[in-house]
Amino acid sequence: MSYALAIDGISKSYGAVRAVSSLNLRIAPGERVALIGASGSGKSTLIRLASGLLTGDSGEVRVFGEAIQRSGKLTKDARKIRRRIGLIFQKFNLVNRMSVTSNVLVGALGRISELRGTFGFYCRADREAAYSALCQVGIEQHAHKRAEALSGGQQQRAAIARALVQRAKVIIADEPIASLDPKSAKRVMDILADLNKTQGITLLVSLHQVDYARAYFDRVVAMRGGEIVFDGPSSKLTPEFLTELYGASAEELILPGQAGPAETHQPMTRNDAPAELTRAH
Amino acid sequence: MSYALAIDGISKSYGAVRAVSSLNLRIAPGERVALIGASGSGKSTLIRLASGLLTGDSGEVRVFGEAIQRSGKLTKDARKIRRRIGLIFQKFNLVNRMSVTSNVLVGALGRISELRGTFGFYCRADREAAYSALCQVGIEQHAHKRAEALSGGQQQRAAIARALVQRAKVIIADEPIASLDPKSAKRVMDILADLNKTQGITLLVSLHQVDYARAYFDRVVAMRGGEIVFDGPSSKLTPEFLTELYGASAEELILPGQAGPAETHQPMTRNDAPAELTRAH
Amino acid sequence: EDIKQLNFGIISTESSAALSKSFEPMLKDLEKAVGVPVKAYFAQDYAGVIEGMRFKKVDLAWYGNKSAMEAVDRAGGEVFVQTTKKDGSKGYYSLLLVNKSRTDLNEVKDVLDCSKGLNFGNGDANSTSGNLVPSYYVFAINNVNPSNCYKNVAVSNHEGNALAVAMGQVDFATNNTESMDRLAQSRPDDFAKIKEIWRSPLIPSDPLVWRKDLPSDVKAKIHSFFLGYGRLGTPEEVSRAREILKTTSDGWGPFVASSDAQLYPIRQLELFKSKLKIQNDEKLSADEKKSKTAEIDGKLADLSKLMETTPNM
Amino acid sequence: MSTTNVTAVLPPPPVASVLSILVRTALLGLAVAVLVWAWYASEMDPAQLVRDSRNMAELGRDFFKPDFTEWEFYLKGMLETLAIAIWGTLLAVVFGIPFALLCSTNIAPAWITFPVRRMMDALRAINELVFALIFIAAVGLGPFAGVLALFVHTTGIIAKLFSEAVEAIDHGPVEGIRGTGATKLQEIVYGVIPQVLPLWIGFTLYRFESNVRSATVLGLVGGGGIGMTFNETMRSFQYEQAGAILVIVVITVSALDILSQRIRAKFI
Amino acid sequence: MSTTNVTAVLPPPPVASVLSILVRTALLGLAVAVLVWAWYASEMDPAQLVRDSRNMAELGRDFFKPDFTEWEFYLKGMLETLAIAIWGTLLAVVFGIPFALLCSTNIAPAWITFPVRRMMDALRAINELVFALIFIAAVGLGPFAGVLALFVHTTGIIAKLFSEAVEAIDHGPVEGIRGTGATKLQEIVYGVIPQVLPLWIGFTLYRFESNVRSATVLGLVGGGGIGMTFNETMRSFQYEQAGAILVIVVITVSALDILSQRIRAKFI
Ligand SMILES: Nc1ncnc2c1ncn2[C@@H]1O[C@H](COP(=O)(O)OP(=O)(O)OP(=O)(O)O)[C@@H](O)[C@H]1O
Ligand SMILES: Nc1ncnc2c1ncn2[C@@H]1O[C@H](COP(=O)(O)OP(=O)(O)OP(=O)(O)O)[C@@H](O)[C@H]1O
Numbered sequence A, B: 001m002s003y004a005l006a007i008d009g010i011s012k013s014y015g016a017v018r019a020v021s022s023l024n025l026r027i028a029p030g031e032r033v034a035l036i037g038a039s040g041s042g043k044s045t046l047i048r049l050a051s052g053l054l055t056g057d058s059g060e061v062r063v064f065g066e067a068i069q070r071s072g073k074l075t076k077d078a079r080k081i082r083r084r085i086g087l088i089f090q091k092f093n094l095v096n097r098m099s100v101t102s103n104v105l106v107g108a109l110g111r112i113s114e115l116r117g118t119f120g121f122y123c124r125a126d127r128e129a130a131y132s133a134l135c136q137v138g139i140e141q142h143a144h145k146r147a148e149a150l151s152g153g154q155q156q157r158a159a160i161a162r163a164l165v166q167r168a169k170v171i172i173a174d175e176p177i178a179s180l181d182p183k184s185a186k187r188v189m190d191i192l193a194d195l196n197k198t199q200g201i202t203l204l205v206s207l208h209q210v211d212y213a214r215a216y217f218d219r220v221v222a223m224r225g226g227e228i229v230f231d232g233p234s235s236k237l238t239p240e241f242l243t244e245l246y247g248a249s250a251e252e253l254i255l256p257g258q259a260g261p262a263e264t265h266q267p268m269t270r271n272d273a274p275a276e277l278t279r280a281h
Numbered sequence C: 001e002d003i004k005q006l007n008f009g010i011i012s013t014e015s016s017a018a019l020s021k022s023f024e025p026m027l028k029d030l031e032k033a034v035g036v037p038v039k040a041y042f043a044q045d046y047a048g049v050i051e052g053m054r055f056k057k058v059d060l061a062w063y064g065n066k067s068a069m070e071a072v073d074r075a076g077g078e079v080f081v082q083t084t085k086k087d088g089s090k091g092y093y094s095l096l097l098v099n100k101s102r103t104d105l106n107e108v109k110d111v112l113d114c115s116k117g118l119n120f121g122n123g124d125a126n127s128t129s130g131n132l133v134p135s136y137y138v139f140a141i142n143n144v145n146p147s148n149c150y151k152n153v154a155v156s157n158h159e160g161n162a163l164a165v166a167m168g169q170v171d172f173a174t175n176n177t178e179s180m181d182r183l184a185q186s187r188p189d190d191f192a193k194i195k196e197i198w199r200s201p202l203i204p205s206d207p208l209v210w211r212k213d214l215p216s217d218v219k220a221k222i223h224s225f226f227l228g229y230g231r232l233g234t235p236e237e238v239s240r241a242r243e244i245l246k247t248t249s250d251g252w253g254p255f256v257a258s259s260d261a262q263l264y265p266i267r268q269l270e271l272f273k274s275k276l277k278i279q280n281d282e283k284l285s286a287d288e289k290k291s292k293t294a295e296i297d298g299k300l301a302d303l304s305k306l307m308e309t310t311p312n313m
Numbered sequence D, E: 001m002s003t004t005n006v007t008a009v010l011p012p013p014p015v016a017s018v019l020s021i022l023v024r025t026a027l028l029g030l031a032v033a034v035l036v037w038a039w040y041a042s043e044m045d046p047a048q049l050v051r052d053s054r055n056m057a058e059l060g061r062d063f064f065k066p067d068f069t070e071w072e073f074y075l076k077g078m079l080e081t082l083a084i085a086i087w088g089t090l091l092a093v094v095f096g097i098p099f100a101l102l103c104s105t106n107i108a109p110a111w112i113t114f115p116v117r118r119m120m121d122a123l124r125a126i127n128e129l130v131f132a133l134i135f136i137a138a139v140g141l142g143p144f145a146g147v148l149a150l151f152v153h154t155t156g157i158i159a160k161l162f163s164e165a166v167e168a169i170d171h172g173p174v175e176g177i178r179g180t181g182a183t184k185l186q187e188i189v190y191g192v193i194p195q196v197l198p199l200w201i202g203f204t205l206y207r208f209e210s211n212v213r214s215a216t217v218l219g220l221v222g223g224g225g226i227g228m229t230f231n232e233t234m235r236s237f238q239y240e241q242a243g244a245i246l247v248i249v250v251i252t253v254s255a256l257d258i259l260s261q262r263i264r265a266k267f268i
C-alpha cells in the first residue's frame, strides 16, 4: 500500500533562511496528523511543498505513490494529483472580487470537464455540493456576497467550503481555525474528523492550539527551524516536550491559567531523529 | 474624567445586514477589555468604527472626550485623534512591498513632523523604537525582509510592532494572536498587559480564545448579531453563558476535551441590556 | 527690433536628411552676407512655420504657393523671390494618372463620364497640384462635381495615389510631375504601370517669403543676397554659387525676383474653388448663393485687374 | 514574561557591497547626464515660455470661437471614426488578451514571454502607416484598411498594458485556484481575470479613445473621419471650425471616460 | 456535532427585478446593434483580406531589405527624438502624478475628481497639433515646442492611466497607514505608491516609447527626429530606407521594454 503523502528529503531555502531542511514525512491513508510548531518554523512552507505549490530545492513528494514534485521540478501529473488534495490556506486565498458561491464552486473544477469548468457551466449537482458545503460551515446566508465583504472568520470558512467541494482524498489545511470562534472552530474540526471517519480521508492540519491537536488527531508532528523534532501519538505530547519545543514554561503554553489537562499525559518524548521514529505503517 | 473610549448609539448596516446596531460602550482609561463573539457578530466592524476607519450610519465615538466621528461623519480632528489609538488589524494590513522595518516605522508618522514623515526621514530615536518593538515581538532578525516574505505569524507580529511604535494611549486590536503559536501569543499578550500596567494604556482586544480573555482581561464584552449581549467581569463568563452566546454545549466551547477550568468560575450572568449594565466608572 | 538670429523655416516635402545637408552651404553664405547666424528649421507641416512667422518666431521661409498665400494673408509675410529649376523653368505641372492597362481611359473626357462609376483618387484638400489645380482646370471648368460623379472619391497624398493607380485600387488619380520623377527613380516597376492622361498649365515654382516687418536693412541684405546669388561676383564666385544651387533641394537655378503677385493665379484657383463649393452647398438658399457668388466674382474681377496692372515679372 | 528593554541597536542593514554602491552611483550619474544632455538637445528654455506667454493666449483664443455651421459633417466624421475604432479596438482586445498572457512572466515561461514580447514591441514600433499601406495592398483604400491597421498596432499596445497588469496581481487567489487542480486556463479565468478586469477595462477604453482620435492612418487609407477633417481645418487655418471639432472630440472622450469609470466601478 | 446532510437547495440568487432584466437586455441589444452598424460602416470584408493576401506579402517584402547607408542620420534622428521624449515624458509624469491622485475616486472626493478628470480628458482630446501651435507662438519652432506639446498631451494620458491603477489598489495597507494617524499625503506615499509603482513604471515607459515614436508633433515644430525621417522615406517610396529606420525603432522600443521589465521586476 502506498502512503497518502510521502515526503522524502525535501528542502527549501529563502536566501540564507532554510525554511524546510531535508525533511521526511510519511502519512498513511486515513491518518489524522496535526502539524504544530512555533511561528516561522516552516509549517506553511511544508504545506505548500506537499501540495506542489512550491517546488523544493531537492527531494520528492508523492501522493498515493505518484510523485507531484521531484528534485525541485513539478512532475507532469502535478495538476492531476493536486485534485486529490484539498488545500486550505492560512491566508484563505479567495478571489475577493468573486461571489462566495463562485469561490466555492471553483473546488469542483478538478472534477468536471475542462471546457465546462473554464466557462463556468457548473451543473446542478455542483451547485448543490457548493451550497451544502456552505451550510456545513455555516455561512450559507452569505452565498451571494462578494468574498471581500465577509468577516475574517466567514472568509476562512468559505475557503474551507471550497476544499470540501473538491471531495479530495487528502485534506491539507494551514491553520484552518485560526480566525474562528470556538463554536465555528469546533464545527470545522468536527466536519474534518467526520470526513476522516466516514470516508477515510487523510488529514494533515497545521494548528497552534495544542488542545485541538490532542483532541482531534492521533498523530502530531512538531516542527522547529524547518525540521521535524517530534513525530508520535498526540498522547505523548507532554508539557516538558512542549516546553522544549516552544522554549517557555509548560503551564504557560497550553493555556494561560490552566495547567490541568497536561498532567494527565505520559512523560515527554523528545525526538531528535524524526525519520527513524516516524510511525510505521 | 472622560472615558478613553465612549461609543454612543453607533450603527452600521451593509444592505440588509446590520453589522452593528445602536451600540453603546464606555471604556475608562487603563481598563483592559476583551471583545468576544461568534464569527460575523460584528467585532471587526465595531473596531473599525471605534477607530474612525469606518463611519457609522448614526451615533458618536469619542476618544478621551474628543469626538472622532459623529452622525456618520468623521470630525475634523479624526486624524489627530487616531494617533492616540494603536490599531492592530485582523488581516494585518501591512504594505507587502515594503520592508518590515519600513512598515513598523510607519507607526512613528503620527509623532514626527509631517514633512519628515512624508519623505521618510526618520531620526535615530524612531529607528531604535522600531527595532526595539521588533525585538519585543521577537522578529528582529526579519527586519530587512519584505513584509510579504514573512510567515503568517511573523506578519501578525510585525503589525503589532507597528502599533507599539505608535506609543498610543489606547490600543485596539482585532484578533492579535489568531495566527500565533502559544508562546508568541503569550508573549504578545504579556507585552500588552505590561503596557497596561506600567503606562496605563487602555486595551480593547477582540479574541476567540475565551481562556486568554479570562487570563488577561478584567472585563469582557460579548457581541452577538451586532449587539452587546454581555458586559462584565471576566470571572462572570460561565460555561452556561458561553453556551447561550455561541449556541453549543459549554464543554465543547472552552476547549474540546477539557471542561475542567470552567468549573472554578462563578455562575453565569446573562446580560440582555448591555447599556445599563456597563461597568460604572 | 534687433535681429540676433535669422530663423529660416523650410517646409520639408522630401528627405530632410538630404534637404538639410543640401541647404547648408547656401545658408552659410547667407549667414556671411547678413552678418547674423541663420538657424534653419525643417518642418513637415507648414502650419507651424506660418504661425511661427505670425508671432515673429520665423523670419524667413520657403513655402509652397498655397502656404505662401496663407503666410501673406495671416502671418504678415511677403513673397520676395522665387526659386527656379535647374533647367531654368519656373514651375511644374499637375497630372491625372491612370493604369496602363486601362485602354478605355486615355484623355480627360474619358474620366469626366459620370456614368462609368469610376473610383477617383484625389489629392489632399490643401495640395495645390494634387487637388486645387485639377479641381479647377478639370472639374470646375467642365462643370463636374467629383463627389456626385464618381462611385468613390478617396483622398490620399501623391504617393498614395500613384500607388493606388499602379495597384489598380482606383481608376484614376491626381499627381504632379515632381512626385512622378521621384517615383520613377525609387519604384520603376510601379512607375511603369502608370500613364498620364492630362497635364495642367504651369504651376509657378515655390517662393521665398519674409516677414514684412523685418528691419529694412536686414531685408535689403537678404534681398540682395538671394538675387545676387549665382549671378554677381567674380566668375569663380558665380560658378561656385551655381554649383551650390544645383545641389540645393532637388536642384535649383538662381533665384528670380518675385512679389505677392506670384500668388494671383493661385488665389484665382482658390476663389474658383470656393465658388464651386457655394454652388454645391445644398444648405444655402438660391439668394444666398447668388449674393455669395457675386462677392467672389467681384474678387475675381479685382484679381484680374491686379494681374493686368501689377503682373509678376 | 515582562517586556524586556532591549538595548536599541539597529541591526546592520543588509551590507551593500562596494561594487553595488559604485554601480548605483554610476547609474545615478548616468541618469543625470542623460537628463542634462536631453535638456540641451531639446533646447529647453522655460524663460522664453514665460516671456511670450501672451502669444499663446492670442493663438489659443482663435480656437475659442467654435463655428458649428458644419456640425452635421463633423458628427458624420465622428461616427465614421467611431465605427473604425470600435472594430479596430475590439479585434485588438480579442487578439491582445492571449498575447498579453503569453507576455506575462508570472504566467508563461521566459522562453515564451521573451519572443512574444519582442513581437508585440514590433507591432507597436512599426509605424501604423506601414500596416496601413500593407493592408491597402490587400483590401484597397477605405475604412476596412484603417480598421486592420489600427487593430494590428493596438494589439501590440493592449498586449503590453494588459500583461503589465497581470504581472502586478496578488498571487494568493491564483494559488487558491491552482490548489484545486484547475488547469492553467482555469487559473487565469478565475484567479487572474477577476483581479485585472478593472484595469483591463480602463486600458481598453483608453485605447478606444486614442483610436477615435487617431487620424494619421485614416488619412492614408482615405477612410475619412473626424481626425482628417480636423487636420484639414487646421491646415486651412479655420481655427473656428477646428475649435468646433475639438469640442465634439472632447465631449466624446469625456463620455468614454465616464463610461469607463462606470463600467470599472462594477468590477472594483 | 456530526456533519448534517443539508437538503441541497440552492438559495435563491438575489432577485433581479424585471426592470433590471429589461435594461440589461436592452443594453446587450444596443451593443450588438452598434457592433453590426460599425461593421458595415467600416466596410469590413475579411474575405478580401484573404483573397489578396499575396499583395500584402509583396508590399511587405520591400521593407525587408533594409538599407542602412544613411544609418548615422537615422541614429542622429533617434537621439533627437529620445531627447525630446525624455523631457516631454518626465514633465508629464511630474505633473501627472498629482493630477492622477486628484482623479482617483478612492482618494479625492467626487467634486474634485469630476472636474479634474474632465480637464485631463481635454488634454488628451485636444490634438497635440493644437498644443504644438500654441507653444510655437511662445517659443518658436524647434524641439522645445515639441517637448511642451508632448508634455501637455502626455500629462492627460498619464493622469488617466495612473489614476486607474490607484483605483484598483487593495485598501487594507492604506487603512493600516491611516490607522497610525498619518496624513493623507503620507497614506499615499506609504500605502498607495508602493502598490502602484510597478504599474506606474510600466505606463511611464510605455508613454515614453510612444513619444519616441510620435512624429506628427515634431513634424510640425520642425524639431526633426526619426519619425519625420521615416515619414519622408515613406512619402518617397524608399521602403528600403523605411525598413532600416523601422529596425532602429524596433530595437529602441524593445530595449525600452526590456528596461521597463527590469525596473518593474524590482518593485513587483
Ligand atoms: N463590506 C461589507 N459588505 C457587506 N457585509 C459586510 C461587510 N463587512 C462585513 N460585513 C458583514 O457584517 C457582519 C459583521 O462582520 P465583522 O467583520 O464585523 O464580523 P466579526 O465579528 O469581525 O467576525 P470574525 O470573527 O469572523 O472576524 C458579517 O455578517 C459580515 O458578513
Ligand atoms: N517568500 C519568502 N521569502 C523569504 N523568506 C520566507 C519566505 N516565505 C517564508 N519565509 C521564511 O521561512 C520561514 C518559515 O516560514 P513559514 O511561513 O513556513 O512559517 P510557519 O511555520 O507557517 O509560521 P506561522 O505559524 O507564523 O504561519 C520563516 O522564517 C519565514 O520568514
Ligand SMILES: [Mg+2]
Binding pocket: A043, A044, A045, A090, A174, B151, B152, B153
Ligand atoms: Mg504559516
Ligand SMILES: [Mg+2]
Binding pocket: A151, A152, A153, B043, B044, B045, B090, B174
Ligand atoms: Mg473580524
